[in-house]
Amino acid sequence: MAETSAKAPGRARPLSPHLGIYRPMLTMMMSIVHRITGGALYFGTLLLAWWLIAAATGPEAYGVFMDLATSWFGRLVLFGYTWALIHHLLGGIRHFIWDMGKGFELSAVEWMARLSLAGSIILTLIVWAVAYAMAGGL
Amino acid sequence: MTDMRTPLSRVRGRGSAKSGTDHFWLQRLTAVANVPLVIFVLASIVALVGADYATVKTYLSMPVVSILFLLLILSGVYHMRIGMKEIIEDYVNGEGMKLLSIIGNNFFAAVVGLACIYAVLKLGLGG
Numbered sequence: 001m002a003e004t005s006a007k008a009p010g011r012a013r014p015l016s017p018h019l020g021i022y023r024p025m026l027t028m029m030m031s032i033v034h035r036i037t038g039g040a041l042y043f044g045t046l047l048l049a050w051w052l053i054a055a056a057t058g059p060e061a062y063g064v065f066m067d068l069a070t071s072w073f074g075r076l077v078l079f080g081y082t083w084a085l086i087h088h089l090l091g092g093i094r095h096f097i098w099d100m101g102k103g104f105e106l107s108a109v110e111w112m113a114r115l116s117l118a119g120s121i122i123l124t125l126i127v128w129a130v131a132y133a134m135a136g137g138l
Numbered sequence: 139m140t141d142m143r144t145p146l147s148r149v150r151g152r153g154s155a156k157s158g159t160d161h162f163w164l165q166r167l168t169a170v171a172n173v174p175l176v177i178f179v180l181a182s183i184v185a186l187v188g189a190d191y192a193t194v195k196t197y198l199s200m201p202v203v204s205i206l207f208l209l210l211i212l213s214g215v216y217h218m219r220i221g222m223k224e225i226i227e228d229y230v231n232g233e234g235m236k237l238l239s240i241i242g243n244n245f246f247a248a249v250v251g252l253a254c255i256y257a258v259l260k261l262g263l264g265g
Binding site for chain 1: 166169170172173176180184185187188191194195198207214215218221222225246250253254256257258260261
């Protein structure tokens with residue numbers, strides 16, 4: 001079993017077509033991005049853990065976290081985190097629709113992809129607009 | 139081909155892994171739970187922007203808030219553990235590396251989950 005990946009002797013075996021051969025399409029990119037955002041959110045939980053531990057530790061630890069989180073780099077990471085979260089959430093809702101056996105027509109697949117991409121960007125901007133309003137401006 | 143499986147095993151349809159579609163089902167179950175929980179936690183964080191430490195601590199120590207955070211941590215960590223296992227199984231080809239990655243995935247999920255739970259409980263139970 002473990003030997004199957006070793007190089008085969010003689011002539012090159014035919015390979016099934018892989019990613020490089022397809023023209024990128026929105027639905028395909030959305031599927032790939034769903035997985036990438038999932039992976040990013042996986043490591044992003046470290047930030048949630050850090051925030052909660054800092055809050056549980058005390059004012060100094062919380063201050064250190066907040067200084068980093070509100071720096072330009074921290075904001076950039078958190079903005080990306082917000083978008084990844086919302087994109088993955090909307091992608092998940094598309095998957096619920098497909099799990100119920102609906103939305104498989106090509107037109108539906110296409111507009112759901114467009115709607116969730118646009119929705120993820122618009123909702124991320126709304127969340128950040130509200131956050132800045134909460135903080136009393138920039 | 140002689141089928142070595144018993145009729146009961148065949149009708150259960152769970153194969154040699156004995157888990158059948160549990161993986162698929164739990165990924166969806168945790169996903170359904172994550173939707174409202176993520177919205178709640180995101181709204182909480184946005185509402186706390188600009189708040190001082192005392193306010194944050196008071197908010198996070200409210201029982202309802204603690205419970206909802208704990209639910210998100212449990213459901214979220216379980217969801218991400220299944221998802222990462224699927225990614226590892228798809229892309230990590232060497233058997234040794236695959237085993238190490240899957241162990242690492244489980245350890246990461248356990249450490250992050252437990253760290254978050256401990257912090258939430260400490261805040262909630264007034265540490």
